[in-house]
Amino acid sequence: MKIYISHPNSIDFKTILYEPLKASELSQKHEFFLPHDEGRDENTKEVIRTSGLLIAEVSEPSTGSGIEMGWASAFEVPVWCVYQKDMKPSGSAKYIASKMFAYTDSKDLTSILNKELETVD
Numbered sequence: 001m002k003i004y005i006s007h008p009n010s011i012d013f014k015t016i017l018y019e020p021l022k023a024s025e026l027s028q029k030h031e032f033f034l035p036h037d038e039g040r041d042e043n044t045k046e047v048i049r050t051s052g053l054l055i056a057e058v059s060e061p062s063t064g065s066g067i068e069m070g071w072a073s074a075f076e077v078p079v080w081c082v083y084q085k086d087m088k089p090s091g092s093a094k095y096i097a098s099k100m101f102a103y104t105d106s107k108d109l110t111s112i113l114n115k116e117l118e119t120v121d
Contacts, residue, residue: 001030001031001051001052001053001117001120002030002031002033002047002050002051002052002053003030003031003032003033003051003052003053003054003055004033004035004044004047004048004051004053004054004055004068004072004077005017005018005021005032005033005034005035005054005055005056005057006035006054006055006056006057006062006064006065006068006069007056007057007062007065008057008058008059008060008061008062008064008065009036009062009064010060010062011057011059011060013036013057014036015106016057016106016109017034017057017106017109018034018036018037019106020106020107020109020110021034021110022034024110024114025114026110026113026114026117029117030117033047033051035047044068045071048068048071048072048075048077049071049075049077051072051077052077052078052120053077053078053079053080053120054068054069054072054077054078054079054080055079055080055081055082055113056068056069056079056080056081056082056093056097057081057082057083058081058082058083058089058090058093059083059084059087059089060087061090066090066092069081069093069096069097070096072096073096078098079096079097079098080097080098080099080100080101080116081093081094081096081097081099081100081101082100082101082102082103082109082112082113083100083101083102083103084102084103084104085102085103085104099116101113101116
């Protein structure tokens with residue numbers, strides 16, 4: 001399944017999201033679209049339209065992520081939100097997300113996603 005990863009630019013997304021996802025067994029089963037990975041220049045709206053899932057990291061507010069979640073919702077692409085346990089995500093995220101998960105670190109995040117993605121395969 002193609003999975004779009006949305007996140008605020010204010011977090012260390014390469015360390016928190018990109019590197020752990022690429023190194024996990026999840027990358028063998030799913031195609032992750034990491035919008036700020038080197039060499040990316042696609043129309044993200046079209047990528048979201050053709051994705052099977054959008055996972056948004058919502059530990060910090062982000063206008064861009066909010067727009068991407070709105071596009072996903074309009075295209076009927078399921079949205080899952082993840083956030084660091086010590087953070088309080090935006091209250092509006094719960095209205096778009098079909099699932100919300102709190103995680104402690106990148107290892108915990110990949111473990112949660114691995115378990116949850118098994119239910120949609």
